[in-house]
Amino acid sequence: MTRLASPRPIRRLTDPNRVEILDQTALPHVCRWLPLASLADAAHAIRTMQVRGAPLIGVTAAYGLALGLAQDASDAGLAAAMTQLAATRPTAVNLAWALARLHAQLAPLPAAERAAAAWQAADAIAAEDAAQNRAIGAHGLALLKPLARRADGRLQLMTHCNAGWLATVEQGTALAPIYAAHAAGLPLHVWVSETRPRNQGLLTAWELGQAGVPHTVIADNAAGQLILAGQVDAVIVGADRIAANGDVANKVGTVLKALACARQGIPFYVAAPGSSLDFACPDGAAIPIETRDGDELRRVAGLDADGQPTQVRQIPVATPVCNPAFDVTPADLVSALITERGHCPASAAGLLSLYPERAQHV
Numbered sequence: 001m002t003r004l005a006s007p008r009p010i011r012r013l014t015d016p017n018r019v020e021i022l023d024q025t026a027l028p029h030v031c032r033w034l035p036l037a038s039l040a041d042a043a044h045a046i047r048t049m050q051v052r053g054a055p056l057i058g059v060t061a062a063y064g065l066a067l068g069l070a071q072d073a074s075d076a077g078l079a080a081a082m083t084q085l086a087a088t089r090p091t092a093v094n095l096a097w098a099l100a101r102l103h104a105q106l107a108p109l110p111a112a113e114r115a116a117a118a119w120q121a122a123d124a125i126a127a128e129d130a131a132q133n134r135a136i137g138a139h140g141l142a143l144l145k146p147l148a149r150r151a152d153g154r155l156q157l158m159t160h161c162n163a164g165w166l167a168t169v170e171q172g173t174a175l176a177p178i179y180a181a182h183a184a185g186l187p188l189h190v191w192v193s194e195t196r197p198r199n200q201g202l203l204t205a206w207e208l209g210q211a212g213v214p215h216t217v218i219a220d221n222a223a224g225q226l227i228l229a230g231q232v233d234a235v236i237v238g239a240d241r242i243a244a245n246g247d248v249a250n251k252v253g254t255v256l257k258a259l260a261c262a263r264q265g266i267p268f269y270v271a272a273p274g275s276s277l278d279f280a281c282p283d284g285a286a287i288p289i290e291t292r293d294g295d296e297l298r299r300v301a302g303l304d305a306d307g308q309p310t311q312v313r314q315i316p317v318a319t320p321v322c323n324p325a326f327d328v329t330p331a332d333l334v335s336a337l338i339t340e341r342g343h344c345p346a347s348a349a350g351l352l353s354l355y356p357e358r359a360q361h362v
Helices: 039-047 054-071 075-086 093-106 111-147 175-183 201-211 220-228 254-264 348-354 356-361
Strands: 010-014 017-022 033-036 155-159 188-193 215-218 234-237 241-243 248-251 268-271 299-303 309-313 326-329 336-339 342-344
Touching: 010 054, 010 111, 017 054, 033 039, 033 054, 039 054, 039 075, 054 075, 054 093, 054 111, 075 093, 093 111, 111 155, 111 175, 111 234, 111 268, 111 336, 111 342, 155 175, 155 220, 175 188, 175 201, 188 201, 188 220, 201 215, 215 220, 220 254, 234 254, 248 254, 254 268, 254 326, 336 348, 342 348, 348 356
Parallel strands: 155 188, 155 234, 188 215, 234 268, 268 336
Antiparallel strands: 010 017, 017 033, 241 248, 248 326, 299 309, 336 342
C-alpha cells in the first residue's frame, strides 16, 4: 500500500470549502479518501465509523457544523445541525465538547458571519488537537523510557483498539508516545490486539507498519496470557471519555487488559487530551455506553480469494448477540493518565492538578 507522506485522516479543502476524510471502514485493505460536502455527509461519516476515535470525531463534528452553516446559518439551522451531529455517537465526549465550544462562539454572531467563523473555529480545533498529540507523545515518552530495562533493552508494549493518527489529527494519543520512543531510537515492540468486532487493531498495525515500528497482531483473548507470562512491560490505551474521578471509558476489552496488568504489577497507562475529560460526569457509572448493531458481531469483513473486499456471516441472523462498543476501567486500575499537560494519577485530585480551571465543573 502507498505510504502516506503526511499522515492525517482529515483534511480541509478551501476551493470550495469542503472536507475529505480517509475512509477507515475500507482500511487496512484499501486507502480511499471520501469528500464531505454537507452536514449529512459528516454525520454519516461519524455514525458509520468512516471516522472514529474520540478526538477525530470531535474535529469532524466541528467541520460538519461548518458545512451545515454554509447551507443554513440561521438560529434554527444552527440548532438543527447541533442536534443532528450530537446524536451520532453518545460515548465519546469530544463530540459534545467540540459542539459546545463552537456553539458558544457562533451563537452570538449575526447569521451572515457564522459560516466563515465556523470554518475558522474548526480549523483551530484541528490545530489544537495536533499540538496536543505531540505533547502527549513527549509526556508519555518520559514514562516509557525507565521501563526499557530488559536484558536485550527492547521495550514490550501492548495497546488496544486504535488511538493513533487515524483516531486524531496527527500522531494520536496512545500511539503518540510509541512514535516518540521509536523516533528517539528506543528499541521497542508493540503487541496489537485485534479489537473485535470492528478490528480497529488492524488499523493500529497498518499505522505502525507505515511508520516502521515493530509489532505483532494478536487475538484479543491472547492478551492476558502474554501479560501474565511477563512478555509485556506496559499497556497503553486511549480513551473516549474520562470521568471526574478518573474512571475511563474506552473500546470494549480494555478493562480486561487493565485487570491483567494489575495482577502482574505492570503499568496500565491511558493517554487522552483535555477534550476527553468530562468533569461533569462524576464516575464511570454515569458514562453512556453505546450499544451497536448486532451484525457488527455476526459478520466479519475481509478480502475474498480474488483480493476483493467482502463480508462473511459467522453467526446466524436468529442468534441473539450483545454488542457494547465500550467498557469502563475503574480509576484504581489505571497507573497514570497522560494528557497534553503532563501525567497524573487517575483521580479527581490528579486531574484537577493538571486542569485546576475546570474545578467549577466537578
